[in-house]
Amino acid sequence: MKKVATLTAFVAGLGLLLTGTAFAAGTETNWYGGPVYDGAPTLEVTAALVKAGGGAEHFEFSKALVAMLGEKTVNTEVAKLNKQYGKKAVKEFIAGMTWDVHEGLRQATEAGVKLPEAPADLKGTKLAETLVKAGTASDGTFYAGYLFDHVLSHKIHVGVMAAVNAKFGPANDLNTHKILNQAMYDVAHALGHKDVKLASLH
Numbered sequence: 001m002k003k004v005a006t007l008t009a010f011v012a013g014l015g016l017l018l019t020g021t022a023f024a025a026g027t028e029t030n031w032y033g034g035p036v037y038d039g040a041p042t043l044e045v046t047a048a049l050v051k052a053g054g055g056a057e058h059f060e061f062s063k064a065l066v067a068m069l070g071e072k073t074v075n076t077e078v079a080k081l082n083k084q085y086g087k088k089a090v091k092e093f094i095a096g097m098t099w100d101v102h103e104g105l106r107q108a109t110e111a112g113v114k115l116p117e118a119p120a121d122l123k124g125t126k127l128a129e130t131l132v133k134a135g136t137a138s139d140g141t142f143y144a145g146y147l148f149d150h151v152l153s154h155k156i157h158v159g160v161m162a163a164v165n166a167k168f169g170p171a172n173d174l175n176t177h178k179i180l181n182q183a184m185y186d187v188a189h190a191l192g193h194k195d196v197k198l199a200s201l202h
Contacts, residue, residue: 030143030145030146030149030157031145031158031161031177032143032144032145032173032174032177032178032201033143033145033177033199033200033201034137034141034143034144034145034146034199035137035138035143035146036145036146036149036154037146037149037150037154038149038154040153041113041149041150041151041152041153041156042134042150042151043113043115043116044116044118044119044122045122045127045130045131045134045150045151046115046151046152047115047116047117047118047119048118048119048122048123048127048130049064049101049127049131049151050101050105050115050118051118051123052064052067052068052123052127053067053098053101056105056115059098059101059102059105060098061094061097061098061101062074062094062098065077067123067124067127068123068124068125068127068128068131069125069128069187069190073190077183077186077187077190078090080186081093081179081182081183084182085179085182089175089179090179092172092175092176093175093176093179093180093183096164096168096172096173096175096176097176097180099164099168100148100160100164100176103160103163103164104148104151104152104156104157104160107156107159107160107163108152108153108156111156113153125191128187128191129191129193131147131151131184132184132187132188132191132193132196134146134147134150134151135147135150135184136188136196139197140195140196140197141196141197141198141199142181142184142185142188142196142197142198142199143181143199144176144177144178144180144181144184144199145157145177147180147184148160161173164176174201177201178201178202179202181198181199181201181202182198182202185197185198185199185202
């Protein structure tokens, strides 16, 4: 237990150190790769994602996926990811995304952030494409952290990661970013965006 706590503190501290160093150097790199987006969050997109997943109180990432892509496509992708990473890791990824959104909303509420109404037309594959675009950096690579910066803000993104590391451990946080990189790359290509590149962490 002591070793796990030490590792958690080390990873969290290293992430903060790397982020701080990046800001100082002007390169701004996220914990798990990719550039930092430090602008205002795209709250309409956040609201649309939350709505797709069942609303703020009942949000489930699995519901959001089905709402965006359809049950058949989601089942096919989950089966693919299960083969690639194992069922346990994929289950933890889906649960982790659900927890991350709830925690992000909690931290946003504490910060005084209020979500707007979700745009009526931002749903289904249009929402999926919007999320892919939000997470795709200028080099054409999709990064989970870049997406989280856009839908949560970089500050809350870092806050959520710190909470994940403290509650579940660094491996859980790494797993979420890694599998989301792969899943959204798969989604991008399935929707015809063949120019989107896969992050090295996947």
